[in-house]
């Protein structure tokens with residue numbers, strides 16, 4: 122079931138509303154424009170009309186809540202592989218939730234979960250790809266840090282073909298994850314990662330937490346980053362709490 126809209130506040134919000142009213146797994150909401158697109162922690166996601174792919178997918182995974190983070194990694198793999206399939210852009214994955222090209226953000230992924238102590242009710246995976254955005258359409262404050270497929274390859278890319286490729290890849294990775302074969306998804310994530318093996322700084326989101334520096338050694342089965350600290354210890358970093366920067 123695919124719901125196509127001209128303009129919405131946020132495709133994630135609309136998908137969540139549909140989910141609460143019993144919409145089936147697999148519902149896709151896609152919009153030409155988001156007027157209040159969001160990133161993590163309520164940050165704004167610029168979603169100008171006609172140039173991006175602003176899309177949310179409703180899932181009802183029979184997974185325990187901590188394993189839902191796997192779906193963010195699965196979505197990042199699906200997006201990076203789809204961008205490579207429909208364009209010439211050699212993009213990679215920046216832990217935890219961005220697809221980047223030349224160090225700049227091409228796509229953001231926002232996974233939202235509704236759960237109680239007993240079970241996960243639903244998950245909405247929001248995917249925002251800057252497909253044909255010209256540099257001038259980005260707000261000034263992100264012009265240095267954001268990019269689009271069109272900027273990177275010098276010509277536009279077909280949004281519908283990209284959407285189809287992402288959905289096919291996500292469905293495949295989702296089925297693999299539910300079938301107990303997340304290892305294969307993780308192997309592809311590692312192969313596409315631009316974070317692993319690099320020195321990075323971890324900036325806490327909460328006030329009063331110390332920043333950390335180290336080498337990004339691996340991710341584990343819950344999507345946490347394993348950071349090798351200068352004193353040799355391995356520190357496990359959960360995605361919700363931090364921002365990652367090159368050291």
Ligand code: ATP
Nearest residue numbers: 160161164165166167219226229251263267364365
């Ligand atoms: P950080 O880069 O600090 O770790 P993040 O990767 O988690 O954050 P998100 O919260 O997923 O980022 O996305 C929100 C941020 O992305 C905004 O604060 C802004 O800097 C940037 N941004 C907003 N809109 C776009 C866009 N269309 N393309 C690229 N970057 C964007």
